[in-house]
Every structure is written in C-alpha cells, then in structure tokens.
Amino acid sequence: MKIVVIGGTGLIGSKTVAILRQGGHEVVAASPRSGVNTITGDGLKEAMTGTHVVIDLANAPSFEDKAVLEFFETSGRNLLAAEAAANVQHHVALSIVAIDRTDNGYFRAKVAQEKLIKASGVPYTIARATQFMEFLGGIADSSVDGNTVRLPPILFQPIASDDVAAMVADAALATPRNGIVEIAGPERAPLTEIIARYLKAIGDPREVVSDPEARYWGGRVDQRSLVSLGEARLGRIGLDEWLRRSKAAA
Numbered sequence: 001m002k003i004v005v006i007g008g009t010g011l012i013g014s015k016t017v018a019i020l021r022q023g024g025h026e027v028v029a030a031s032p033r034s035g036v037n038t039i040t041g042d043g044l045k046e047a048m049t050g051t052h053v054v055i056d057l058a059n060a061p062s063f064e065d066k067a068v069l070e071f072f073e074t075s076g077r078n079l080l081a082a083e084a085a086a087n088v089q090h091h092v093a094l095s096i097v098a099i100d101r102t103d104n105g106y107f108r109a110k111v112a113q114e115k116l117i118k119a120s121g122v123p124y125t126i127a128r129a130t131q132f133m134e135f136l137g138g139i140a141d142s143s144v145d146g147n148t149v150r151l152p153p154i155l156f157q158p159i160a161s162d163d164v165a166a167m168v169a170d171a172a173l174a175t176p177r178n179g180i181v182e183i184a185g186p187e188r189a190p191l192t193e194i195i196a197r198y199l200k201a202i203g204d205p206r207e208v209v210s211d212p213e214a215r216y217w218g219g220r221v222d223q224r225s226l227v228s229l230g231e232a233r234l235g236r237i238g239l240d241e242w243l244r245r246s247k248a249a250a
C-alpha cells in the first residue's frame with residue numbers, strides 16, 4: 001500500500017515513516033526539501049499518483065496567529081484537492097485535544113484545518129493528541145516571567161512523540177473513522193508540576209510559579225482546557241521514562 005506522509009521529515013513524521021516502512025509499506029516522506037510543498041502545490045499531483053493513504057503531519061514555519069491560520073488553510077485546501085483528484089482512500093491528520101473549546105491563535109488554525117478535512121469528501125481520521133513531551137521546553141519558555149516560569153495549575157497529560165507516531169501509524173492502517181480519535185500520555189497531573197519536574201530533570205534552575213490567572217499561549221484556560229473529556233487512547237511512555245530516554249539519546 002502506498003502511503004504519503006506530508007511533513008515526513010518532521011518530529012512525528014520521521015518516526016511515523018520509519019514505523020510504516022518497517023511494516024513493509026511503500027512510504028513517501030514528503031516535504032518541501034523532497035520537492036513536495038502543500039503551500040505552493042509543487043510536487044503534490046505527482047506524489048498522489050497511486051496513493052491509498054495520506055497522513056498530514058506538516059507544521060507551520062511561523063506560529064504567529066495570522067501566519068499559522070494561513071498556513072493550515074492553504075495547505076489543507078491544496079492537499080485535499082489533490083487527494084480528491086487522485087481518489088485517495090484515507091486522509092489522516094494530527095490535531096490537538098480541546099482545540100474547539102480552548103482559545104489561542106494556533107488552536108484556531110487547527111480548527112480551520114479540521115473543518116476543511118470534514119468538508120472535503122475524502123474519507124478521514126483526525127487524531128487529536130495532547131501536547132508532546134518534546135514541547136515542554138517550549139511551554140516553559142513561553143511563560144517566562146523574570147527568573148520564574150508562571151503557569152496556571154490546570155490538568156495536563158503530555159504524550160511522547162514515539163507514542164504519537166505509533167498511534168498515527170495504526171490509524172493510517174485502519175478503516176477511516178470519518179471522525180476524531182483522541183490520544184494522550186499515560187499520566188495526568190497539574191501543568192505546573194509537570195513543567196517543574198521537566199525543568200529539574202534537565203538542570204534548569206528556573207522555578208515554576210502557580211498562577212490561576214496565567215494564560216496558555218495568550219488564551220484563558222481552566223482546569224480541563226487541555227485534557228480529553230472523553231476516553232482517550234493512552235500512550236505507554238510516562239514523563240520519567242521519556243526523560244530517561246531523552247538523556248540516553250543526548
């Protein structure tokens with residue numbers, strides 16, 4: 001089965017490509033560097049020829065509100081039109097848990113991406129993941145206040161990229177859900193506690209300050225703004241195991 005992974009050179013894309021290739025599938029790791037660009041349309045038609053499944057794991061080069069919205073809208077439109085023309089049988093996309101009930105510019109762009117998928121007529125599965133453990137440093141950096149990191153003590157359940165890639169690969173090989181599946185890490189704890197454990201483990205001296213009024217990427221959040229409200233499929237790699245693996249790989 002031919003599978004095209006858009007964003008196949010990225011964090012999740014490269015791991016997903018490796019898993020599917022190990023399973024004996026013909027996998028194209030598509031990205032601008034390999035001549036496939038969902039914004040300009042370059043290489044899209046050729047990549048789609050004979051393709052059964054497309055997995056969209058592209059990410060925007062800029063997370064600025066307007067730029068990220070434009071990226072996911074243009075990319076989604078071009079990609080889904082090319083898939084429809086080539087009669088692709090399954091579109092799999094990676095989205096984020098709670099984007100439709102938690103407000104920030106990046107989440108609004110992912111909502112727009114999901115809307116295009118649902119309206120495209122291409123059979124689809126949207127996998128909504130919680131935040132990647134690889135993103136914990138970025139969250140800390142986004143909330144710096146002098147020598148401290150100021151965060152709301154809301155519930156948080158990050159997932160390791162290895163677990164995400166395994167579940168995305170599973171979704172791509174299954175029948176299209178024409179709906180959403182949610183995936184999350186095995187451990188739920190306050191965001192403040194998880195970031196503090198992360199900073200301590202990497203030897204970062206910044207202290208985490210708990211502030212119920214602090215925002216998450218500029219948006220207001222409450223206790224359950226970033227976690228699944230239903231039954232998410234859980235990964236196997238907890239934070240301590242992920243930290244151990246990250247240290248061993250460094």
Ligand SMILES: NC(=O)c1ccc[n+]([C@@H]2O[C@H](COP(=O)([O-])OP(=O)(O)OC[C@H]3O[C@@H](n4cnc5c(N)ncnc54)[C@H](OP(=O)(O)O)[C@@H]3O)[C@@H](O)[C@H]2O)c1
Binds near residue numbers: 007030058132135
């Ligand atoms: N961060 C989180 O916590 C989180 C949580 C849930 C879901 N997600 C979603 O997960 C997805 C993958 O994220 P990631 O962190 O793995 O991304 P990433 O490491 O930043 O990789 C982005 C990929 O997109 C490709 N790309 C960029 N512009 C492109 C274009 N115009 N056409 C085709 N490909 C393009 C890049 O190709 P080059 O290498 O050639 O530049 C790269 O392969 C994203 O959609 C994100 O929204 C993220």
